[in-house]
Amino acid sequence: MTTVLGHKLLTAVLGDLPVARGPAPSANLSARGRAAGAWRSSVGDGVVSGSAAARAVVAYRASTEGAAAEILDSVRGRVDALVPNGSRGGYAVLACEPERHAVLARELHEEAGVDAWMAVVRVPRDDLASACATADDVLRIVSSRAPGVYELRDVLAEFALVRQPHVAEGLNRMIEPVAARRPLLDAVESILADEGNRAAAARRLGIHRSTLDHRLQAVERLTGCRPVSPNGLLTLSVALSARSWSCTSLPRRT
Numbered sequence: 001m002t003t004v005l006g007h008k009l010l011t012a013v014l015g016d017l018p019v020a021r022g023p024a025p026s027a028n029l030s031a032r033g034r035a036a037g038a039w040r041s042s043v044g045d046g047v048v049s050g051s052a053a054a055r056a057v058v059a060y061r062a063s064t065e066g067a068a069a070e071i072l073d074s075v076r077g078r079v080d081a082l083v084p085n086g087s088r089g090g091y092a093v094l095a096c097e098p099e100r101h102a103v104l105a106r107e108l109h110e111e112a113g114v115d116a117w118m119a120v121v122r123v124p125r126d127d128l129a130s131a132c133a134t135a136d137d138v139l140r141i142v143s144s145r146a147p148g149v150y151e152l153r154d155v156l157a158e159f160a161l162v163r164q165p166h167v168a169e170g171l172n173r174m175i176e177p178v179a180a181r182r183p184l185l186d187a188v189e190s191i192l193a194d195e196g197n198r199a200a201a202a203r204r205l206g207i208h209r210s211t212l213d214h215r216l217q218a219v220e221r222l223t224g225c226r227p228v229s230p231n232g233l234l235t236l237s238v239a240l241s242a243r244s245w246s247c248t249s250l251p252r253r254t
Helices: 002-014 029-042 065-075 101-112 128-144 152-162 165-179 182-193 198-205 209-223 230-245
Strands: 055-062 081-084 089-095 116-122 148-150
Touching: 055 065, 055 101, 055 128, 065 081, 065 089, 065 101, 065 116, 089 101, 089 128, 101 116, 101 148, 116 128, 128 148, 128 152, 128 230, 152 165, 152 230, 165 182, 165 209, 165 230, 182 198, 182 209, 182 230, 198 209, 209 230
Parallel strands: 116 148
Antiparallel strands: 055 089, 055 116, 081 089
16 A cells, blocks of 8 residues: 555655755756855855854745745845845845744745745855755745745655655656546645645535545545545655656755
8 A cells, every 4th residue: 555655655764864854956056156146245255253144045936926026025125135036936045043044034924925935944054055955945845835934844754755766756656646637636735734634625625525535535546545644644745745846857865
């Protein structure tokens, strides 16, 4: 059964988490370079000391181009560097006290007042490129979740698994039959968003709970995964993350 397989995959791969967490290359190198350059310009030689040494990077993606423009307007002047990446996303680098990075990112999100996804990561030892790479990966993982602010700790299982190419490919194959049927995919995304609460998921979809149950049973038949069990929910969540990565090359471990 896929549920058992999923449990074994999680156990094996999460045991390798210290390796999997390392930053890896992806497609946004140009924007990352501009962010690093802008940050170095804002702090001189790029080496700061004392309390100012604490920095965080926020990778963001807005639901629309208009929302992205509102984010730019709301955060301008509050961050050390701001670099758009495409028409709906970008990076913001900001000074923060230790362990305050998530709080500041949530304040930025709230002030923007638009539907947007933000991934916030502390900058380790002035290594902005590494922080941007991690923030990019977190942002891609949460793209199917509700808009909001996310940290690496919110997606540790997904982060570890999708960085294992053979595992990600297997999970992607598992979820494809579900992804090909929009009502089933909507059912999975809703049950995940409502943390297994079928009544809430049915309300979210505007359907009767028995209709949702029939769709979830179809998901189980196609994947072998029980969508209302803890292991099933986790495996399906990771599978959707793997699917969101399928359009780009997955990084290989060295």
